[in-house]
Amino acid sequence: MKVIDIINRAEKPFFAVEFLPPLKGHSMEKIDKAFSNIADLEPAYINFTTHQKEIVYYEREDGLLERRIVTKRPGTIGLSAAVMYKHNVTVVPHLICGGFSKEETEDALIELNFLGLENVFALRGDPPAGQRLFVPEKNGHRYAAGLVKQISEMNQGTYLDPNIKNPDASDFCIGVAGYPEKHIEAPNPETDLMHLKQKVDAGADYIVTQMFFINDRFYEFVDNCRKIGINVPIIPGIKPVTMRTDADLIPRTFNIDLPSELCNDIRNCHSNEEARVIGTGYAIEQVKDLLEHNVPGIHFFSLGMTKNIRQVIQQSFR
Numbered sequence: 001m002k003v004i005d006i007i008n009r010a011e012k013p014f015f016a017v018e019f020l021p022p023l024k025g026h027s028m029e030k031i032d033k034a035f036s037n038i039a040d041l042e043p044a045y046i047n048f049t050t051h052q053k054e055i056v057y058y059e060r061e062d063g064l065l066e067r068r069i070v071t072k073r074p075g076t077i078g079l080s081a082a083v084m085y086k087h088n089v090t091v092v093p094h095l096i097c098g099g100f101s102k103e104e105t106e107d108a109l110i111e112l113n114f115l116g117l118e119n120v121f122a123l124r125g126d127p128p129a130g131q132r133l134f135v136p137e138k139n140g141h142r143y144a145a146g147l148v149k150q151i152s153e154m155n156q157g158t159y160l161d162p163n164i165k166n167p168d169a170s171d172f173c174i175g176v177a178g179y180p181e182k183h184i185e186a187p188n189p190e191t192d193l194m195h196l197k198q199k200v201d202a203g204a205d206y207i208v209t210q211m212f213f214i215n216d217r218f219y220e221f222v223d224n225c226r227k228i229g230i231n232v233p234i235i236p237g238i239k240p241v242t243m244r245t246d247a248d249l250i251p252r253t254f255n256i257d258l259p260s261e262l263c264n265d266i267r268n269c270h271s272n273e274e275a276r277v278i279g280t281g282y283a284i285e286q287v288k289d290l291l292e293h294n295v296p297g298i299h300f301f302s303l304g305m306t307k308n309i310r311q312v313i314q315q316s317f318r
């Protein structure tokens with residue numbers, strides 16, 4: 001089912017969970033396990049991330065370094081279809097601009113269509129590890145708005161090759177990312193919001209936000225979106241803290257604030273298990289408050305860990 005139909009038909013708030021594909025060389029078993037931890041709670045849908053190729057240096061026997069380009073988590077499209085059919089759940093694969101030419105993107109969309117996947121989450125993608133700036137692929141998209149436009153055009157039967165006779169239109173539902181605390185590269189929140197509006201104007205059906213720990217930032221973001229005419233559903237993204245190091249890593253990695261009380265509590269923990277308990281408790285209160293504010297649903301970033309997410313859902317959704 002399309003995510004936008006799930007949102008529009010939902011009689012109560014839903015939840016969705018985002019997973020990373022397994023690292024190269026590993027089977028689907030971990031995903032099956034993580035999914036089965038939450039399957040009985042009936043997630044409305046699940047997402048699979050996509051990751052850009054990375055440059056990795058291997059030390060050779062002669063001591064020289066060999067440069068290789070590797071995809072550490074390949075297979076999002078195949079995995080999405082496999083999980084959808086195996087577990088009978090709606091799956092949303094992420095599609096990124098980074099590392100893909102427009103032709104390759106079109107081929108990926110055709111593959112998704114053949115496999116019966118009706119949803120796509122369209123992203124620019126982060127620069128690969130160790131690279132500060134995002135560099136688009138030759139003849140690829142520089143921004144997610146371009147990717148959204150390409151998908152929307154295919155939904156209208158327009159392919160890159162104008163000579164295709166009687167082309168069949170696809171019918172993808174398109175999600176995009178929004179940033180309540182501003183995307184790290186945007187010069188200011190207003191400009192970032194205008195760029196978000198470009199994605200919606202290009203055809204995005206709904207927005208999922210970056211994680212945040214201060215709900216007022218999300219409420220303010222939604223108000224500001226509505227003021228500039230972004231009227232599609234906005235789903236808050238939530239990531240329960242799981243490790244002591246999260247207090248330092250999360251703000252640095254995602255350019256977001258952690259409230260000082262939560263930050264101090266995590267820093268004072270003596271183990272990751274203690275941090276996980278605190279993080280789960282915090283997320284429960286956060287989600288309860290969001291549900292009281294009538295959000296359509298919650299998108300959980302799982303990073304493969306679903307036990308804590310199960311607890312959050314059980315104790316916040318009624």
Ligand code: FAD
Pocket residue numbers: 048049050051052094096122123124125126127142143144145177178183184185186191192195199208209210211237
């Ligand atoms: P864009 O919307 O293209 O924006 C990127 C930056 O460019 C912003 O600062 C924006 O303000 C600016 N910008 C946009 N348009 C213009 C313009 N015309 N002129 C000048 N500046 C402009 N990353 C992955 O690699 N794989 C994933 O699977 C993945 N999943 C994610 C899921 C969610 C829910 C979220 C919130 C993020 C995810 N990310 C993922 C991270 C995301 O790819 C990064 O945050 C990336 O840096 C930005 O992606 P975007 O789609 O928001 O980019």
